[in-house]
Amino acid sequence: MASHTIFSIFSFLLGLVLGSFANVCIYRLPLGKSIVSPPSSCPHCGSQIRFYDNIPVLSYIFLKGKCRQCKAPISLQYPIVELIVGILSLALFTRYGVSYQYILYLIFTGSLVIITFIDLHHKVIPDIISLPGIIIGFLASFLLPYPTWLDSAIGIVAGGGALLLIAVIFEKVTGKEGMGGGDIKLLAMIGAWMGWKALPFVVLISSILGIIIGGGALVASGKGMRVKIPFGPFLAMGSLIYFFFGSSIVGWYASLFV
Numbered sequence: 406m407a408s409h410t411i412f413s414i415f416s417f418l419l420g421l422v423l424g425s426f427a428n429v430c431i432y433r434l435p436l437g438k439s440i441v442s443p444p445s446s447c448p449h450c451g452s453q454i455r456f457y458d459n460i461p462v463l464s465y466i467f468l469k470g471k472c473r474q475c476k477a478p479i480s481l482q483y484p485i486v487e488l489i490v491g492i493l494s495l496a497l498f499t500r501y502g503v504s505y506q507y508i509l510y511l512i513f514t515g516s517l518v519i520i521t522f523i524d525l526h527h528k529v530i531p532d533i534i535s536l537p538g539i540i541i542g543f544l545a546s547f548l549l550p551y552p553t554w555l556d557s558a559i560g561i562v563a564g565g566g567a568l569l570l571i572a573v574i575f576e577k578v579t580g581k582e583g584m585g586g587g588d589i590k591l592l593a594m595i596g597a598w599m600g601w602k603a604l605p606f607v608v609l610i611s612s613i614l615g616i617i618i619g620g621g622a623l624v625a626s627g628k629g630m631r632v633k634i635p636f637g638p639f640l641a642m643g644s645l646i647y648f649f650f651g652s653s654i655v656g657w658y659a660s661l662f663v
């Protein structure tokens with residue numbers, strides 16, 4: 406029992422560190438920079454960030470959200486991403502324990518977090534994450550209890566195909582490009598990891614979130630339909646919600662008809 410608690414704390418700390426790495430990916434991948442070198446530096450003054458100023462969450466608090474050298478504000482996004490990945494890691498560990506499921510799903514959910522924040526900033530989902538994500542998800546299906554490799558393969562085709570179909574119809578009807586190719590590859594990746602049966606729920610949850618949050622953001626911005634809202638973050642959130650709460654949601658829905 407005590408050792409389990411220690412492992413749980415360790416999984417949370419590991420998540421924080423991986424979240425720190427996720428921040429590097431979010432910042433550098435869209436710029437085409439290496440994620441391994443050079444070491445992190447302040448985007449404002451360029452001074453290298455020392456290891457003791459690079460401790461997840463804590464450094465942000467100690468430095469009061471400012472660069473030690475130039476006092477330029479550090480984005481609150483850094484500790485937020487670290488906390489999100491920390492919590493995901495803890496949740497996955499609680500569900501799967503020390504296992505390859507824990508590691509594989511950490512890769513999957515971590516990728517979703519990186520994709521979310523890159524899409525929010527740049528309105529693009531980098532192929533360098535989604536395409537390997539499709540392949541790794543398919544290969545993982547041979548190890549994971551679910552989905553089967555066939556469900557995963559159908560998930561890739563259905564995920565890619567379903568959004569492609571929606572995108573084509575949307576474009577035909579409105580004459581505008583609604584969904585980017587990035588979203589299509591992302592849903593193919595989600596299909597690879599979660600299997601095709603998860604897709605209708607993921608798309609439904611994502612659309613509801615998109616209407617509520619995206620619609621709210623549109624109204625708040627006052628710019629109406631001229632603002633382009635990225636759909637990737639909603640697909641990622643929808644996947645995470647279904648991944649962690651799917652069986653409860655489906656159970657609740659089924660109970661309405663009993």
Ligand SMILES: [Zn+2]
Nearest residue numbers: 447450472475
């Ligand atoms: Zn600085």
